[in-house]
Amino acid sequence: MKIGLKTLVLPAGEAAVAAAARVLEEGGLVAFPTETVYGLGADATNAAAIARLYQAKGRPAFNPLIAHVGDLAAARRIGRFDAAAERLAEAFWPGPLTLVLPKTADCAVADLATAGLETVAIRIPAHPVARDILRAFGRPVVAPSANLSGHVSPTIAAHVQSDLEGRIDLIVDGGAVAVGVESTIVGIFDHPMLLRPGGLPRADVERVLGRVLQQPPADADSDSAQPLAPGMLASHYAPRARVRLNADKLEPGEALLAFGTDAVSGIDAAAAVMNLSARGDLDEAAANLFGHLRALDASGARGIAVMPIPHDGLGEAINDRLRRAAVGRE
Ligand code: TXA
Ligand code: MG
Numbered sequence: 001m002k003i004g005l006k007t008l009v010l011p012a013g014e015a016a017v018a019a020a021a022r023v024l025e026e027g028g029l030v031a032f033p034t035e036t037v038y039g040l041g042a043d044a045t046n047a048a049a050i051a052r053l054y055q056a057k058g059r060p061a062f063n064p065l066i067a068h069v070g071d072l073a074a075a076r077r078i079g080r081f082d083a084a085a086e087r088l089a090e091a092f093w094p095g096p097l098t099l100v101l102p103k104t105a106d107c108a109v110a111d112l113a114t115a116g117l118e119t120v121a122i123r124i125p126a127h128p129v130a131r132d133i134l135r136a137f138g139r140p141v142v143a144p145s146a147n148l149s150g151h152v153s154p155t156i157a158a159h160v161q162s163d164l165e166g167r168i169d170l171i172v173d174g175g176a177v178a179v180g181v182e183s184t185i186v187g188i189f190d191h192p193m194l195l196r197p198g199g200l201p202r203a204d205v206e207r208v209l210g211r212v213l214q215q216p217p218a219d220a221d222s223d224s225a226q227p228l229a230p231g232m233l234a235s236h237y238a239p240r241a242r243v244r245l246n247a248d249k250l251e252p253g254e255a256l257l258a259f260g261t262d263a264v265s266g267i268d269a270a271a272a273v274m275n276l277s278a279r280g281d282l283d284e285a286a287a288n289l290f291g292h293l294r295a296l297d298a299s300g301a302r303g304i305a306v307m308p309i310p311h312d313g314l315g316e317a318i319n320d321r322l323r324r325a326a327v328g329r330e
């Protein structure tokens with residue numbers, strides 16, 4: 001279902017950055033690379049642009065968005081930093097970390113983007129193209145992953161095109177992203193909370209904080225009207241094929257998403273096989289995760305069997321996304 005916009009695709013570079021800033025200025029929608037996944041950007045201060053963004057993604061409007069800014073001064077204008085937030089920002093920004101902080105009194109981010117919450121999610125991305133666009137535009141940019149709601153996040157521009165062509169104004173093509181899973185989201189509440197595992201391992205955050213991150217309450221992980229981190233909507237990352245986890249043998253008609261080199265019985269009859277990382281490297285696996293899921297889904301296989309993935313480092317985020325992909329869709 002196209003909305004009928006003409007979607008321009010430009011290779012990353014000065015002209016693309018200038019075009020992106022212009023589109024944002026006019027209230028339009030621009031997809032651009034960040035180091036985690038491609039984001040779909042809109043002017044965070046323009047409610048009409050944000051409404052258009054929700055519509056383009058087909059996303060539930062209660063899902064609050066991350067405000068991306070170019071530097072710490074800009075972050076401080078929208079969120080209130082306590083000592084813990086300062087330490088995390090100092091250690092990990094720019095990078096794959098999002099902080100959920102109390103809004104400042106004059107926070108310019110539109111209420112529609114924060115879903116009416118008293119908090120705002122903030123990130124300074126590390127990707128040079130994202131940073132150039134933020135600098136050229138000069139205001140916060142809200143950017144959910146640049147996919148249709150319910151699809152896996154895009155890690156190359158072609159994924160964005162296949163989901164959003166005709167629905168957005170511009171795609172800036174900066175090649176494949178480096179990290180491959182979305183940012184880690186930490187809520188700075190009385191006790192810092194891991195709202196979403198992501199591209200920054202939990203252990204790194206805990207080391208800098210000197211304390212263990214709390215888990216969100218179990219009932220936040222649902223389609224409630226005001227989920228704590230609604231990226232947690234149960235089926236948020238689901239492909240079309242049925243996903244089966246911790247597989248050590250293949251069922252007929254299944255494709256295999258492999259990890260490492262362990263043997264899997266029935267592999268000779270596999271509909272398709274892709275390996276997240278033959279050498280068992282979790283960073284490589286994260287970078288390949290969404291692309292491989294899309295490719296196996298497109299192979300037409302009835303199901304995707306996934307080999308066990310270790311839980312350390314980026315394994316926590318990978319297993320989180322796979323678990324969501326495995327939640328059955330009606
Ligand atoms: O890596 C990323 O974070 C990517 C790139 C583009 O930056 N963006 C991304 O955005 O993953 P999105 O919209 O797909 O996920 C944003 C997550 C959602 O789970 C949302 O609920 C949560 O951030 N979030 C936003 N504001 C929040 C708030 N005030 N409190 C709790 N969670 C919030
Ligand atoms: Mg997303």
